[in-house]
Amino acid sequence: MCTADPNAEDRNDKDFQDVSSILAAGFTDTDEVMEALKKKISDAGATAEDGHSWFTLLHNTKVIARQINASEISAAILVQVLLADPPECVRPFMVSEKExxxxxxxxxxxxxxxxxxxxxxxxxxxxxxxxxxxxxxxxxxxxxxxxxxxxxxxxxxxxxxxxxxxxxxxxxxxxxxxxxxxxxxxxxxxxxxxxxxxxxxxxxxxxxxxxxxxxxxxxxxxxxxxxxxxxxxxxxxxxxxxxxxxxxxxxxxxxxxxxxxxxxxxxxxxxxxxxxFIPWSASYICDIADKYLESCGFPADADALEAFRIRMNEEKEDGRFYGYSTIQKICDEMIYLKQLQMADMHSGDEDRSEAVLSVPEHIGRQSGSKTENASNAEDKSGKTDDMPGNAAGKDTGKAAAGDRRISLSDVSGLINGTSFSAGDKADLNTLIGRSSVREQLQKIIKSISGGLNDKSAETAGQDKDHTFFESPFDIGEVNGPYNMFFIGEPGTGKSSAAGVLTAFLKEMNILYDGHFHEHHLEDFLGDCEGETTPRTLSILRDAYGSLLLIDELNGPMENMIQMEDDDVDEDIARMEQLTTENFTADAINTIISQLRIHRDDLVVVFSGREKDIRKLCADHPELEKLVPYSVVFEKYTQDELAQIFMNMLERNQISGSPDLEKTVFSYFRNLPEKIMQDDSFSNARFVSNLFEHAVSKADIRSAMDGTSGDVILASDFLLAAKDSSVDLNRKKKANRTIGFAIS
Known part of the structure; x- marks a missing residue:
């Protein structure tokens, strides 16, 4: 069997129109298509031009699949058949078996x-x-x-x-x-x-x-x-x-x-x-990446491989991991970023390239991007810490010419602004605007460290409405568990708090790895019977020695509600609901089993609304013994949301028009209480998305009228506020910068 020569793609493909015209004749039966193709080649004769037409046809499999209007037939299989017995005129266009x-x-x-x-x-x-x-x-x-x-x-x-x-x-x-x-x-x-x-x-x-x-x-x-x-x-x-x-x-x-x-x-x-086949472990994935980088002539040091592992965690958190393809994609980005350093491209353009070419404040946080984590938006200090894991500490020098070893400073654009690594400094002050959360976490941290041994430690961080989370342990005298409930609406800073907590537990030697993993409950559910448990175990295995935040506990059932709203057959919807409930129970039971076994080296934080946490505990009463702590996250007020937006402007060094601040505060103060209390409203996440949309509006306006895109007008803000409420409330994957970030 022969394959087409990829180097011939630049040949003139005008003859392809003649050959492909039979595909537009309305054939839907694949046998008819095959016969028509063979007849066309036979009638055309064995000329070089016809060979070229055949060759081009093979290189347009998408056209084939679309024109025959038979989506169930793989275009790749069709090409396999076409190539199985190619005419003599095609031979010059075929590659050798060796190639x-x-x-x-x-x-x-x-x-x-x-x-x-x-x-x-x-x-x-x-x-x-x-x-x-x-x-x-x-x-x-x-x-x-x-x-x-x-x-x-x-x-x-x-x-x-x-x-x-x-x-x-x-x-x-x-x-x-x-x-x-x-x-x-x-x-x-x-x-x-x-x-x-x-x-x-x-x-x-x-x-x-x-x-x-x-x-x-x-x-x-x-x-x-x-x-x-x-x-x-x-x-x-x-x-x-x-x-x-x-x-x-x-x-x-x-x-x-x-x-x-x-x-x-x-x-x-x-x-x-x-x-x-056992799902690939994090260590095995890192080994593959290490060998691939070596084979490309760009070996990575331990800190750069740590950055690779954090980025891989981010990829897996989407529920989309494509094995070697994903590994190669990330490694190729690392190699490219390294070569940007080697090219010395930041000479004379330091401000523009600062985000990628300087050492980040912390591994896992990317500075200089236009959008930052919303719950940290009020931070105005501008303080930086020494980069962890780097022997030079503050070495921000350029890569030596010809030095291909990839270091952490070479790949600072690889990971987004919400990842936390084992080297992050534990600092509750980074949770700006969350004074109640800081106080609750401070009590819990003292309790874990043995500072509190009296009975009051059992309910640290709880108010009178959350007594059902009381711990059965004398927490100050027990080695684990350290699992927690984070109770609050979306966008109230739970993920950021979990990241800071990870750093504390690492410093206290409770977590030997100290990574922060975040998954939705839906990520644990299989697509068929028997798949949920292995999938759950795989996610938990990656999190050993680290903290795992399980968010959106109501996600699977919300999808069921959406199905009912879409007028799906009632019996089908009920069957899907029962299946989802069973898969969810399988996932939670597997998590509970692992929490018992790994009480000293795995910390799980269940994050969700109060009603979701209560239902979770009602369905699985044993969780109350395994999750001794809880932290309550209150909603932001309307003025706090407006202030977050204004602080994001300052943090990202973007100016606002003179009337912008008044417009922002007026907008949030006039948000109906019905919207503020709706389950779909995402608080600071809404503000972060709104800020991003306003920046986008300003960018396109400035490109059209030639004005500065670094100034957001009140009209930009109001235009962004009219965007889809679904988009403005959605939790999105953080953007990463490959190359030079434009700030």
């Missing part, structure tokens, strides 16, 4: 199974195959192995899955167990359920048009429905091609009991080998 092999190798983060970590079952399988292969070849019974299907239970990590598949392909090929196409071909598809009970069209299309390769089929959509005749029909359809493919079934990382049920269903048709 295709290089492309495959570039997609793999390891080249040998023995280099894998946290994939013990797969490595054991590789060793088993290597041991038995000579005997299979001698007896001519290779099919007894190659006819076995594999069931991969693996997290949603596409680059890792493709690596495992390529390693499997290379294993069977090197041991001469099968005859694959060359260059090696692997297809991964999703066998979504066909509503009419037929075999899914994408699966049918693949089986009818390709062969002699590894075929990976994601059957996650069938979990819980594998005892149906439809799934049996799918398996029978696949088994008919057992001599043409090495089949790999794929499901998420699941509990063993669920995985065993799935295996039982598949084993009714196939011989099956189950292989489980």
């Amino acid at each position: 295709a092999e290089k492309k495959k190798n570039a997609a793999m983060f390891v080249k040998d199974a023995d280099e894998l970590a946290e994939a013990d079952e797969f490595v054991d399988f590789v060793h088993e195959v290597r041991a038995v292969a000579p005997i299979l070849r001698e007896t001519g019974t290779e099919h007894t192995l190659t006819s076995q299907a594999l069931l991969f239970s693996v997290e949603q990590n596409e680059s890792a899955v493709m690596t495992y598949l390529y390693l499997l392909h290379d294993l069977y090929n090197s041991e001469k167990l099968v005859s694959f196409r060359n260059p090696p071909d692997i297809i991964a598809i999703s066998a979504d359920m066909a509503m009419d009970g037929s075999v899914p069209s994408v699966t049918n299309f693949t089986l009818n048009n390709v062969s002699d390769m590894v075929l990976c089929i994601d059957i996650s959509a069938w979990i819980g429905k594998m005892d149906t005749v439809e799934f049996e029909a799918l398996l029978m359809k696949l088994y008919d091609r057992i001599n043409d493919f090495v089949f790999v079934f794929r499901v998420p990382c699941l509990e063993n009991t669920v995985l065993e049920k799935i295996a039982e269903q598949i084993q009714d048709i196939f011989s099956l080998r189950v292989i489980r």
